[in-house]
Amino acid sequence: MGKVMGINIVEINETLKTKSPAEIIAWAISFGKNPVITTNFRPYEVAILKAVTDVQKDIKVIWCDTGYNTVQTYKHAEEISKKLNLNIHLYTPKQTAAHRNVVLGVPSIEDPKHVVFTAQVKLEPFTRAMKEHQPDVWFTNLRKGQTAFRNSIDIVSQSKDGIIKVSPFYNWTDAALDAYLEAENLPNEFTYFDPTKVESNRECGLHI
Numbered sequence: 200m201g202k203v204m205g206i207n208i209v210e211i212n213e214t215l216k217t218k219s220p221a222e223i224i225a226w227a228i229s230f231g232k233n234p235v236i237t238t239n240f241r242p243y244e245v246a247i248l249k250a251v252t253d254v255q256k257d258i259k260v261i262w263c264d265t266g267y268n269t270v271q272t273y274k275h276a277e278e279i280s281k282k283l284n285l286n287i288h289l290y291t292p293k294q295t296a297a298h299r300n301v302v303l304g305v306p307s308i309e310d311p312k313h314v315v316f317t318a319q320v321k322l323e324p325f326t327r328a329m330k331e332h333q334p335d336v337w338f339t340n341l342r343k344g345q346t347a348f349r350n351s352i353d354i355v356s357q358s359k360d361g362i363i364k365v366s367p368f369y370n371w372t373d374a375a376l377d378a379y380l381e382a383e384n385l386p387n388e389f390t391y392f393d394p395t396k397v398e399s400n401r402e403c404g405l406h407i
Contacts, residue, residue, distance in 0.1 A: 206357070206363065208353070208356065208357060211355050212353040212354050215354050215355065216354065216370070220367035220371075221250060221253065221254065221367075223354060223365065223367040224250055224251050224338070224365070225254055227338070227355075228255050228336075230336075231334075231335055231336030231363070232335055233333060233335050234255070234258055234259075234336035234338065235332055235334040235336070235337055235338070236248065236251050236259070236260045236261065236338040236339075237260075237261045237262075237325070237328075237337065237338075237339060238260055238261070238262055238340075239262065239263065239265075239268075239393070240262070240268070240275055240276040240388070241272075241391045241393070242387055242388060242389050242391055243368075243373070243380075243387060245279050245283075245380065245385045245386065245387060246368060246376050246379055246380060247339070247367065247368060248260065248279060249283060249383055249385055250368075251338050251367075252283050252284075252285065256284070258286060259286055259332060260286055260287050260288065261288050261325075261328045261332065262276070262289050262290065263290045263291075263324040263325045263328060264290070264324075265292065265296075265393070265394060265395065266291060266295065266299075266320065267296055267394045268391070269390050269391060269392055271391075272390065272392075274388075275386065278386060279385075279386070282385075288332070290327060290328045292320045292323065294319060299316075299319065299320075303316060303319075305394050313395075316395070320394065320395060321395045329360075329362075334362055335362060336365060337358070337363065338364075339365070340368055341366040342366065342368055342370075342371060352364075352366075353366075353369065354366055
């Protein structure tokens, strides 16, 4: 992975806490040699995609598609990809959903096989994508209030691999994002399902 060394996360977050998403993104792009965005086209993802591509139009957008998205999510992904002319790099599990449904199914979160399922449909494609692209800056739309873990980070954090994670909308509410999307004339889509999380306040393992 690309690594950024000697960075003071506490000082940076103190500096950035009053900055706009555009200013935060411009700051990250200024030193990032190989930035990426990851997306799953869940609700409000279009905000981060719009904001970052406004600063760097050709940035790589990594979409790890579990294969279990709703019809509405796939249609939304197509619409946004075309509208914003996204530089999509698609990653899917090595086994099709149809095949997995026969040999494993979609285990409940209480089932020990759920760990295997999550590894297959989300963690392996994500790990493969990050290994191939070797980013040093990773844009996400993580926000405070989504999960206990996300409450513990800030606008800028650093993964265990040394990648700088940047969440420009970290302190924004749904209402603020609604106003942003309306101002930018961007669609949102709420018919979304993540089979590795099931509940919205659970982490799937990518960010921890």
